[in-house]
Amino acid sequence: MKKLLARCAKEEGLTGREKAIVRELREENEKLAVIPPEEYGDFARLKAEAASVWAKAKANSDFSAFAPTLRKIVDYSKKFASYRAKKGQKLYDVLLDEYEKGFDMETLDQFFGELKEHLVPLLKEVTEKSGSVRDDFLTGDFPDEAQDRAARFLAEYVGFDFERGVYALSAHPFTTNLHNHDVRITSHYGKRADSSLFSVIHEAGHGLYELGIRDDLTLTPVGQGASMGMHESQSRFFENILGRSQAFWEPVYGNMQEIFPQFKDVSLKQFVRAVNKVKPGSSAPRPTSCPTACTCWCAMRSRKCSSRRTWT
Numbered sequence: 001m002k003k004l005l006a007r008c009a010k011e012e013g014l015t016g017r018e019k020a021i022v023r024e025l026r027e028e029n030e031k032l033a034v035i036p037p038e039e040y041g042d043f044a045r046l047k048a049e050a051a052s053v054w055a056k057a058k059a060n061s062d063f064s065a066f067a068p069t070l071r072k073i074v075d076y077s078k079k080f081a082s083y084r085a086k087k088g089q090k091l092y093d094v095l096l097d098e099y100e101k102g103f104d105m106e107t108l109d110q111f112f113g114e115l116k117e118h119l120v121p122l123l124k125e126v127t128e129k130s131g132s133v134r135d136d137f138l139t140g141d142f143p144d145e146a147q148d149r150a151a152r153f154l155a156e157y158v159g160f161d162f163e164r165g166v167y168a169l170s171a172h173p174f175t176t177n178l179h180n181h182d183v184r185i186t187s188h189y190g191k192r193a194d195s196s197l198f199s200v201i202h203e204a205g206h207g208l209y210e211l212g213i214r215d216d217l218t219l220t221p222v223g224q225g226a227s228m229g230m231h232e233s234q235s236r237f238f239e240n241i242l243g244r245s246q247a248f249w250e251p252v253y254g255n256m257q258e259i260f261p262q263f264k265d266v267s268l269k270q271f272v273r274a275v276n277k278v279k280p281g282s283s284a285p286r287p288t289s290c291p292t293a294c295t296c297w298c299a300m301r302s303r304k305c306s307s308r309r310t311w312t
């Protein structure tokens, strides 16, 4: 395979698309070639089993049931990163490059450092002012059927094409694409209406990115998101920049009031203020925390991980 790809790379007259496909295949091949096949097989089996172990542990709120599996996954990831690491390269940088090509901890530390300088005082200031913002109406008994109607309505509202995709429930919201004509998004329902509403807007953002992939690129190595950060920028743009603005809800808030009678006496302005309420006490990542706290959480996680970036 390696030789074949090297020959392809030297081929004259390749189109830009073909060159990109060969480049991606060579990179992928280099990453996989250094891992012993039996180890990779064991890892693939472990990951397949991990999903059901995680789902059961989550349902029972029992992290200890999932911890040993997670430990094994982390160990494998570190081991594989050590196979791939170039001389002197930190393991965390190897892993980071996998999700954000060209990124390393030095760049990320600088990026989050600048962000922190502005975000922390902003979070403090906004928190002090948001105490009086009412958001109690977002919590309650919202029937699954109503949340389902709202989710499908919002996905369609932001442009998700149900002719080329499906929507379903899952333990945690996610998006997957099997083809640019088969994009699948999921969400979850609970006691917080905003959690399911914003989850579906977020996933629809991921879905739109996938649906936007050209027909001649789908199913090729370049027919997917450019990076995890790029993908997340699309979903969070829909969720936070569009979804938390008053203009977004103006044409459809009446539909939400019709689906959720709990919002009948809640004005559009009150609703928009509530979904923008800053909740710094929440240390959880989205979909349960506000965007400001969520970004701080990412920066904090990055610091925690980077302090262990010399994993061996």
Ligand SMILES: [Zn+2]
Binding pocket: 202, 206, 232, 235
């Ligand atoms: Zn996302």
